[in-house]
Amino acid sequence: MSLTVSPSLPTLDARLPQRRELLTEVPGPRSRELQERRDAVVPRGLVSSLPVFAEDVDGGVIRDVDGNSFIDLGSGIAVTSVGASSPAVAAAVGAQAGRFTHTCFMVTPYEGYIRVAEELARLTPGDHAKRTALFNSGAEAVENAVKIARLATGRQAVVAFDHAYHGRTNLTMGLTAKTMPYKTHFGPFAPEIYRMPMSYPYREENPGLTGPEAARRAITQIEKQIGAESTAAIIIEPIQGEGGFIVPAEGFLPTLAAWARENGVVFIADEVQAGFCRTGAWFASEHEGVVPDLITMAKGIAGGMPLSAVTGRAELFDAVHPGGLGGTYGGNPVACAAALATLETMRELDLSARARAIEAIVVGRLSALAEELGGAQGPIGDVRGRGAMLAIELVKPGTTDPDPESTKAVAAACLAEGVLILTCGTYGNVIRLLPPLVIDEQLLQDGLEVLEAALRGASR
Ligand code: PLZ
Numbered sequence: 028m029s030l031t032v033s034p035s036l037p038t039l040d041a042r043l044p045q046r047r048e049l050l051t052e053v054p055g056p057r058s059r060e061l062q063e064r065r066d067a068v069v070p071r072g073l074v075s076s077l078p079v080f081a082e083d084v085d086g087g088v089i090r091d092v093d094g095n096s097f098i099d100l101g102s103g104i105a106v107t108s109v110g111a112s113s114p115a116v117a118a119a120v121g122a123q124a125g126r127f128t129h130t131c132f133m134v135t136p137y138e139g140y141i142r143v144a145e146e147l148a149r150l151t152p153g154d155h156a157k158r159t160a161l162f163n164s165g166a167e168a169v170e171n172a173v174k175i176a177r178l179a180t181g182r183q184a185v186v187a188f189d190h191a192y193h194g195r196t197n198l199t200m201g202l203t204a205k206t207m208p209y210k211t212h213f214g215p216f217a218p219e220i221y222r223m224p225m226s227y228p229y230r231e232e233n234p235g236l237t238g239p240e241a242a243r244r245a246i247t248q249i250e251k252q253i254g255a256e257s258t259a260a261i262i263i264e265p266i267q268g269e270g271g272f273i274v275p276a277e278g279f280l281p282t283l284a285a286w287a288r289e290n291g292v293v294f295i296a297d298e299v300q301a302g303f304c305r306t307g308a309w310f311a312s313e314h315e316g317v318v319p320d321l322i323t324m325a326k327g328i329a330g331g332m333p334l335s336a337v338t339g340r341a342e343l344f345d346a347v348h349p350g351g352l353g354g355t356y357g358g359n360p361v362a363c364a365a366a367l368a369t370l371e372t373m374r375e376l377d378l379s380a381r382a383r384a385i386e387a388i389v390v391g392r393l394s395a396l397a398e399e400l401g402g403a404q405g406p407i408g409d410v411r412g413r414g415a416m417l418a419i420e421l422v423k424p425g426t427t428d429p430d431p432e433s434t435k436a437v438a439a440a441c442l443a444e445g446v447l448i449l450t451c452g453t454y455g456n457v458i459r460l461l462p463p464l465v466i467d468e469q470l471l472q473d474g475l476e477v478l479e480a481a482l483r484g485a486s487r
Contacts, residue, residue, distance in 0.1 A: 035384070035468055036385070036388075036466070036468040036471070038468070039465050039467070041088075042085045042086075043083060043086065043088050043090060043096070044088070045088055045469070045470045046096065046469075046470065047088075047096055047444075047445040047446065047470070047473055047474070048095065048445070049095050049096075049444075049445045050093065050094045050095055051094070053078065053079060053095065053443060053445070054079045055079065055092070055093025055094075055095060057091075057092040057093045058078065058080050058091055058093055062078065062080075076438075076442075076447065077089070077091075077097070077442065079091035079092070079093070079095065079097070080092045082094075084099070084107070084110075084111035084112060085111065086463065086467060086470075087099050087462060087466035087467055087471065087474075095445065096445065097445050097446065097447050098445060098446045098470055098471075098473060098477075099463060100447055100448045100449075100462045100478075101447050101448065101449045101462075102461045104300070104326065104449065104461065105268070105300050105326050105327060105416070105461045106326045106327060106331055107330065107331050108303060108304060108305060108327040108330075108369075108373070108378060108415075108465075109330045109376075109378070109464070109465060110330075110463050110465045111330075111463070113330050113368070113369070113372055113465075115368040115371065115372050116330035116331070116332075116369055116372070118368070119364040119365055119367065120332065120368075122364065123139070123360055123364035127360060128361055129356070129359060129360065130360070131355055132357065132358050133354075133355075137363075139363035140358045140360070140363050142363070143159070143161060143334075143336070143358070143363045144158070144159035144338075146370050147324070148338065150309050150310075151309075151322050151338045152310060152312050152313055152317065152318045152319065152322075153319075156340070156342075157341055158338070158339065158340075158341050159336055159338040160336070160337050160344070160352050160357070161334060161336050161357050162334075162335045162337070162354060162357040162358070163334065163335060163354070163359070164194070164333065164335055165194055165297075165299035165300075165323065165325035165326065166196045166199040167196070167335055167354070167357075168323040168324065168325055168335035168336060169193045169198070169199050169295075169297060169299070169323050170194075170199060171352060172295045172321045173198060173260060173295075174351075174352070175293075175337065175339075175343055175344060175346075175347060175352075176259045176295065176320075176321065176343065177259045178346055178347055179293065179342070179343040179344075179346040180259045180260075180291060180293060182256070182257050182259040183219045183257065183259055184219050184220075184253045184257045184258045184259060185219060185220050185221070185258075185259055185260050185261075186223055186245075186249055186258060186260065186262070187203075187221070187223070187262055188222065188223050188224070188225040188245070188267075189222060189224055189270075189453075190204050190205075190227065190267050190271060190273055190453050191203060191204045191222075191225075191262075191264065191267065192204070192205070192209075192264070192267065192268055192270055192300075193297055197217055198217045200214075201216035201217045202262060204270065205270070221249070221253055223245040223248055223249060224241070224244055225245075225270075226238055226279040227271075227273050227275070228274070228275075228276050229409040229411070229420060230427065231276075237277075238277045238279035238280075238281075238282065239278040239282045241276055241279050242278070242280075242282035242283045242286070243282070245283065246282075246283070246286050249261075255291070255292060258290070258292045260292060260293040260294070260321075261292055261293070261294055262295040263283065263296065263297065264296075264298075264300065265280055265297075265298065265311035265312050265314075265315075266301045266306060266412065268299075268300035268301065268416075268451065269300075270451070270453055271418065271451055271452035271453055271454075271457040272411060272417070272418035272451065272457060272459050273411075274411055274412065274413065277315065278315075281316065281317055284318070284319070287320070293343060294319050294320045295321045296311075296317065296319035296321075296322050296323070298311060298312065299323055299324060299325045299326055299335070300326060300416070301416060302322075302324045302326070302327060302328070303324070303326070303327030303328055303369075303373065304327065304379040304414070304464055305327055305382060305414055305415055305461070305464070306412075306413040307379050307380075307382040307386060307415075308379055310322065319339065320343060321337055321338070321340070321343065322337070322338050322339060323336070323337055324336045324338065329362050329363075329365040329366040329369055330365050330366075330368065330369040330372075331365070332359075332361060332362040332366070333356075333362055334358070334359070334362035334366050376464075376465065378464040378465070381464045381465070382414030382416075382464055383414055385414065385417075386413065386414050388468070388471060389417050389475065390412075390417065392475050392479065393407070393410045393419055393475075393479075396482060396483075397419070400482070400483070400486050404424060404425050405424055405486065406421055406423075406424050406433065406486045407420070407422075408420045408421065408422035408427055412459075412460075415461065415462055415464055416459075418451070418458060418459040418460065419457070419458050419482075420456055420457050421433055421457070421458065421485075422456065429452070429456035430456050431456045434450050434452075434455060434456045435450065436481075437458060437481045437482055437485050440484060440485070441477055441478055441481050444477045445477070446474045446477040448460065448474075448478060462474070
């Protein structure tokens with residue numbers, strides 16, 4: 028007989044009651060009113076997952092303007108890992124805003140920036156000399172990592188992968204794989220970007236291909252189509268985010284990184300979505316002992332304040348001439364204060380351990396459901412991810428054909444019951460779970476029950 032012990036999440040203090048509660052229809056009257064005003068002034072090019080407007084967000088709960096409480100399984104796309112109103116972050120933001128909100132680091136520097144850079148030098152993989160430059164968004168971090176790699180190597184080509192997502196600015200659109208909605212008619216895109224085949228175990232055309240073999244497949248193409256001597260950088264998400272929470276086969280990342288090292292190619296890990304305890308470690312690169320030359324970071328770094336960073340080898344950064352990097356707001360002092368409080372909270376609450384406990388709970392339940400619904404012949408083709416970056420891929424039963432319609436229907440059914448879940452994937456058929464790492468266990472279990480009911484409903 029085996030005894031299953033639930034890997035419980037210690038309960039943390041919260042300001043709002045940590046429970047799901049719908050008081051009105053969804054969206055309620057006040058949200059509908061705001062939606063009308065929104066439609067008159069905000070373009071339709073910007074869409075929101077939830078049809079309700081936020082009033083108060085705490086722990087794992089989003090309370091809307093009509094008093095409804097939703098379970099947050101999205102964290103504003105992997106941002107609010109410490110919660111959206113962490114007392115430590117709020118206090119740090121308030122205190123810093125009371126002293127100064129801005130000087131521009133390029134005009135008058137301040138200690139907070141230095142402290143964030145010191146933290147990132149300690150936390151990122153590798154014990155080599157490092158430098159850090161701070162920016163505002165994930166896309167801006169990626170842009171700068173590419174600038175640094177090109178200048179330091181004197182080479183131009185940048186390798187990105189199938190299913191990649193790196194942002195919405197011109198260069199990062201070019202690096203991003205999926206055209207709709209990110210790129211369609213927004214070109215022309217920047218030159219010297221080359222796309223290579225990814226390791227995507229569930230959809231591998233060549234089943235049984237190992238991680239190192241998948242890496243060799245990409246490396247051969249790089250060597251044949253570009254040439255190592257012309258390649259400035261390889262950029263890759265260690266776990267792909269928007270592309271479908273794709274975890275490459277074991278050995279894929281280390282093999283690519285080793286080849287990059289041997290060939291003077293800068294290996295850039297885009298940890299914008301996977302970083303900061305999300306996958307059960309400070310960085311997803313750590314799961315396979317990969318030491319990137321440059322790491323791009325954002326999202327979880329500052330508890331919801333806009334901050335991004337590039338950290339990496341000192342010699343790469345030091346190749347850049349004085350004045351070559353910058354931006355008015357990069358490393359804003361309020362955002363830096365928020366980051367320092369966020370990192371401290373992550374350490375104090377051991378959020379990596381919580382992410383691993385979330386993984387055990389979620390994967391246990393969703394794997395059991397996948398079996399119940401028919402296993403490999405059922406609608407849940409794959410359950411994957413690490414830590415609290417988890418996903419299921421929905422397919423037409425009996426096939427591996429993506430089922431974006433039922434994915435949409437499941438997300439909508441969850442929403443109607445008060446659970447916010449996000450979808451993603453090249454084929455739009457992936458449900459991703461990104462709960463705040465401080466989420467209460469009861470709330471998480473309740474959210475999963477709703478998701479399971481929606482999946483059972485959709486498979487009928
Ligand atoms: N790199 C790996 O995940 C942002 C984008 C949502 P920004 N992902 C969410 C959307 O539809 O715009 C992301 C990412 C990875 C870079 C980025 C870009 O980060 O802060 O959105 O610029």
